[in-house]
Amino acid sequence: MSLTSPTRRKPRTLALELVEALGDRIRDGRLAPGDKLPTEAAIMGEFQVSRTVVREAISKLQASGQVETRHGIGTFVIGLGDAPGFKIGPEQYSTLRDVIAVLELRIGVETEAAALAAQRRTPANLAAMRQALDAVAQAVDEGRDAVSADFQFHLEIARATQNSHFADMMATLGSSIIPRARLAQAEGLNEPMSDERLQYLRRVNGEHESIFDAISAGDADAARAAMRTHLANSRERRRRAQQAEGR
Structure with missing residues (x-):
């Protein structure tokens, strides 16, 4: 140009x-x-x-x-800047209730994004998803929480829809949509990672792998179901934590 x-x-x-x-x-x-x-x-x-x-x-x-x-x-x-449109600011992630609300939004948007990605993904899209998943696995193996790579995987799915609005929304929301990003400090995740937490992160990445497999296979229904399961599981984990806190 x-x-x-x-x-x-x-x-x-x-x-x-x-x-x-x-x-x-x-x-x-x-x-x-x-x-x-x-x-x-x-x-x-x-x-x-x-x-x-x-x-x-x-x-x-x-x-x-x-x-x-x-x-x-x-x-x-660093982002979309001051462009007008939908945004969720950091103050809107301040409680578990806020995190659950964002997860409900993501269930509505990302389940359909996964289905579209299964129908429209290119080899380059699949390679980018695979790279993000490998980064998640490596981080977990090294005892790190992998928030950035986790977000990158979800962003690559949005890009694979070939509909820029999905990617724009994900980029606007940023990595704070990953619940662990908000909870890291509160839960002391800078401390050495426990075996229980490692197992939890591996389960999460297993859910990621199921989403990837369905998208790779071009199965829109399976991709939609796998994404819904992944995000619904995350929402239920936060609901249980909210109940435990008595909020």
């Missing part, structure tokens, strides 16, 4: 066009949270713009909360 035309445009106009082009990639998942943006030189070459234009565009993306620059490392995507 080139931003040049026979009519010479001002750098500011080019910068706004570049912001829109890069923003589109963030919104449709081609550039996901955590991804590193191409180098200035690569962007200059692809879009045929000056370094000044690139730096102004990056500055605007930073101001809107879509990217952040880490000195000496590069610029990374």
